[in-house]
Each structure stands twice: as C-alpha cells, then as structure tokens.
Amino acid sequence: MFSTKNDIKARLIISAVFLILLLAITPASATFNATFSPDNAVISSRLDREPVFRANVSENSTIVWFLDDYQVASYTGICNSSYVPDVSETGNYSIMVNVSNPNGSMENQWYWVATATPSQIMSGGSGGGSSSSGSVSSGEDYKNILVKEVSMQVLNKNVLTEFSFNEADNPISSLEFTSSVNAGYVRMSLEVLNNRSAFVSEDPDNEVYRYVNINPDRTGLDNKISDTRIFFNVSQQWLDENNIDLDSVRLNLFSSYGWRTFPVKVISGSNESESYHSNITFVSTTNGFGNFAITGKVNASSEDGVVVIDMGGDSSKNVSGSDSGHESGSDEDNSDSENVLDSVLKSMKDLFIKRNPVNT
Structure with missing residues (x-):
C-alpha cells in the first residue's frame, strides 16, 4: 500500500517536471506588429x-x-x-x-x-460641376447640356447607397443601388440635355419629357450593382398640356439594341387636386447607366372630346309633314326612339373607351 502511494507521488512529480520542461522549450504565442x-x-x-x-x-x-x-x-x-x-x-x-x-x-x-493638375485646369480638361472634387466627362457637347450636377458617395460592399441631386431643372431627384464590391469614393454625374444625346441614334417611341445622361466615374460598375432605383419628377403642367396618360410615363435606357423601357410607380403627387405647377414623383428600376429618356404616351382621346350622336331616322323625310298616316307612323316613332336610345348608348360607350384606353 505504501509503495503504491510512493509510486503515484513519483509519477506526479515526473509529470510536473515534464510539463515544466515542455513549457520552457515552447516559445510564447507569437504576434506581429x-x-x-x-x-x-x-x-x-x-x-x-x-x-x-x-x-x-x-x-x-x-x-x-x-x-x-x-x-x-x-x-x-x-x-x-x-x-x-x-x-x-x-x-x-x-x-x-x-x-x-x-x-x-x-x-x-x-x-x-x-x-486635376494646373495644366489640365487651364485647358479645361478637368471639367466642371457642382461637386468639390470635379465632375465626370461624358463627352456630350456642352451646348446640349442644360444642367450638369455631380453627387459623390463612398461605395461600401453590400450597403445601399443613395446619390441625391438638387438642381431645379433636373428631373432626377436621387438614385440608389447596392454595390457588390468596396469601390471607395464614387461620383455620379448627371446631365440634363436640351435635345437627344449625340450618342443616341434614334428617338424613343413616345413623347419625350427630358433626355438625361447618368454616368459614374468608375467603369465596370454595371455588373456589380443591384437594387437600383431612380427617383424622378414630371411636371403636371407638361402632362396636362400634352394630354399625357399618367400611367404611360416610363424611364427608358438606350443601348446597342435600341431603347429599353422600365416600369415605373407613382409615389407622390398623383392626386387630381394637385396644383397645375406641381410635380409627379415616380420611381423606376434600371439595369445600368448611360443615356436615359423620360417619356409619356399621348391620350388617345386627345383628338376631340365632342361626340356626334346619330339620332336615327331618315333626314330626307319631311318632319313637318301632314297628319296623314298618323296611326301607322306611331309604330315607326317607337322604332325610331329605340334606335335613338341605342345610338346614344353606343356613342357613350365609344366615348368612355376613348377616354379610358386599355394600357398594353
């Protein structure tokens, strides 16, 4: 029994010594600065x-x-x-x-x-704009640019980033998207044009409210962004004066395949009580940046609001004729009345369809 206890004690001592030696020869956890x-x-x-x-x-x-x-x-x-x-x-x-x-x-x-360097500034190579860090050159003829505005933000990976614009003549109020990469500071340049861009070969199908160029100062961002939304305003006065259907307003982007149209949603200012000089605010998606057009379709009933109603009957008849044949004409009068009612109902139906076309 005693020897057994001594054996156990000896083993414990040996284990402790071994552990001390192991710690002595093992370097401390290394770090670096x-x-x-x-x-x-x-x-x-x-x-x-x-x-x-x-x-x-x-x-x-x-x-x-x-x-x-x-x-x-x-x-x-x-x-x-x-x-x-x-x-x-x-x-x-x-x-x-x-x-x-x-x-x-x-x-x-x-x-x-x-x-920019001093020589670039003297030669005009650095461009202009509302941002303190300069602007992004799109190559557009400056004579065709009505308003140019630049907004700068830091693009962090997987963070929804908003770029805001404030110029009165700029229909784009803001745009936002999520980047899949850390891109640092990015400037979005926005140009409102007087006429169609020189880089666009054809007009869109419907009436144009504004042509707008939107370009970042980073190439290759198009395939690295998602959740893209563009917020824009359209004048109520333009809609009324051109008899544009509110539901037909669209955002269009030009590419090598022509104009691509994106659906929009009205988010404010769509009440009939709105002022004649107010704006309707829309939001739309897009799959990239470049040359845009905001358009609307003319209402089909814009030709004339007057409807000619066929009252029926034969205009060649002598409406002031004699009383002869009065009894036999009674049935004809009833028939004519039914014809007139049918004609009125048909005309009202046609007018309703004209004023409320089905959007395709």
Missing part, C-alpha cells in the same frame, strides 16, 4: 503629386497591394513595402494593402481623391 501610412483614411492630391502608401511589419510577411479591388503588386518575405498609384485620370480611388504571415493577417484601406 504592422504600421501603415499615411495616417489619414482619405487623401486628396493632384495627379502629378501621387501619395506614397507604406506598410511596415515587424517580421517577414507577404504584402499584397490592391487598387480598386484589383491586385496590383505582391511581395513575399519582406518587412517593408510601399505603393504609388499610377493613374492618368482624375477620380476617386481605393487603395488597400493586406499583410499576412503564419501568425495572422491584417489590412488597411485608404481613399485617394486625385485632382
């Missing part, structure tokens, strides 16, 4: 003064650089790395660096607003 510069998340500078982005790591790591979610450089087994964006156009760019090694990984992201 990384610093990034510049410190500011948003940097603004001219195109000819590109900022230098740096990553410094306490141990050898793999360092990967991204520009607008596209990998532009990758290094392995280094502690320090820098990246200078090489771009030629003004705009807003996302720069991200990822640092990784066996002990973990971390990343940092910056947004760079690249502004």
